[in-house]
Amino acid sequence: MTAATPPMIKAAAVNKFFGDLHVLKDINMEVPRGQVVVVLGPSGSGKSTLCRAINRLEPIDSGDIEVDGQPLPAEGKALAALRADVGMVFQQFNLFAHKTILDNVTLGPVKVRKVSGEEARTTAMELLERVGITNQAEKYPAQLSGGQQQRAAIARALAMQPKVMLFDEPTSALDPEMVQEVLDTMTGLAKDGMTMLVVTHEMGFARKAAHRVMFMSDGEIVEDSTPSEFFTAPKSDRAKDFLGKILTH
Ligand SMILES: Nc1ncnc2c1ncn2[C@@H]1O[C@H](COP(=O)(O)OP(=O)(O)OP(=O)(O)O)[C@@H](O)[C@H]1O
Numbered sequence: 142m143t144a145a146t147p148p149m150i151k152a153a154a155v156n157k158f159f160g161d162l163h164v165l166k167d168i169n170m171e172v173p174r175g176q177v178v179v180v181l182g183p184s185g186s187g188k189s190t191l192c193r194a195i196n197r198l199e200p201i202d203s204g205d206i207e208v209d210g211q212p213l214p215a216e217g218k219a220l221a222a223l224r225a226d227v228g229m230v231f232q233q234f235n236l237f238a239h240k241t242i243l244d245n246v247t248l249g250p251v252k253v254r255k256v257s258g259e260e261a262r263t264t265a266m267e268l269l270e271r272v273g274i275t276n277q278a279e280k281y282p283a284q285l286s287g288g289q290q291q292r293a294a295i296a297r298a299l300a301m302q303p304k305v306m307l308f309d310e311p312t313s314a315l316d317p318e319m320v321q322e323v324l325d326t327m328t329g330l331a332k333d334g335m336t337m338l339v340v341t342h343e344m345g346f347a348r349k350a351a352h353r354v355m356f357m358s359d360g361e362i363v364e365d366s367t368p369s370e371f372f373t374a375p376k377s378d379r380a381k382d383f384l385g386k387i388l389t390h
Pocket residue numbers: 159162164182183184185186187188189190191
């Protein structure tokens with residue numbers, strides 16, 4: 142095994158515009174296999190757009206993005222396969238409201254991965270156990286708390302056996318008492334070696350679970366360092382200003 146393994150995510154000279162608004166400005170970054178990278182930055186800095194570009198929910202205007210050494214496919218079956226490899230968890234849980242939690246978790250593997258129903262159910266129950274909600278399997282999303290729904294959404298993403306997980310503010314819509322259970326689930330995933338790109342304002346998670354912190358401002362990656370470097374000695378005025386604001390409220 143001397144051949145270098147490619148990074149799990151690689152973005153090179155990525156630019157993205159919404160009309161005249163330049164939202165991703167020459168983004169260059171890598172997420173190596175097994176790393177947890179937390180993306181921080183003020184509202185509107187491009188964090189969600191970067192996440193969405195990585196599984197091609199947003200097309201980019203120039204540059205290259207690779208996942209596990211493969212350029213992002215533009216469409217069709219290859220794009221569906223990419224989406225299956227890149228799990229995504231959003232602020233809003235996006236569970237199918239008219240399906241049980243168990244059905245939510247088995248649907249993708251059966252439809253996309255062509256796994257048998259029985260195997261999908263076995264795996265789903267293991268995943269629901271991992272996220273701590275086996276007793277919710279037969280319920281519908283509206284019957285669960287926000288924290289339980291978000292853990293179900295994480296189980297659903299994991300059921301596809303993704304190579305990498307993207308989280309976009311997964312705890313921002315939760316009542317405060319439910320934030321920790323979701324962060325604990327994510328910390329468990331990180332410990333198990335999952336490659337993760339996590340947009341969050343949870344500084345405790347960033348300090349504890351992240352290998353790296355990327356700070357974005359105005360569509361640029363302004364800093365990319367270890368959490369301890371970033372939190373104790375931010376280099377740029379923009380990062381200092383951001384930290385000053387979030388750490389004082
Ligand atoms: N579909 C869209 N059409 C036009 N402009 C958009 C669209 N999506 C995002 N933008 C703009 O692009 C910029 C970056 O948005 P993005 O959602 O990536 O920011 P963010 O860092 O995730 O912010 P937040 O912390 O508020 O979630 C913002 O100025 C936003 O208004």
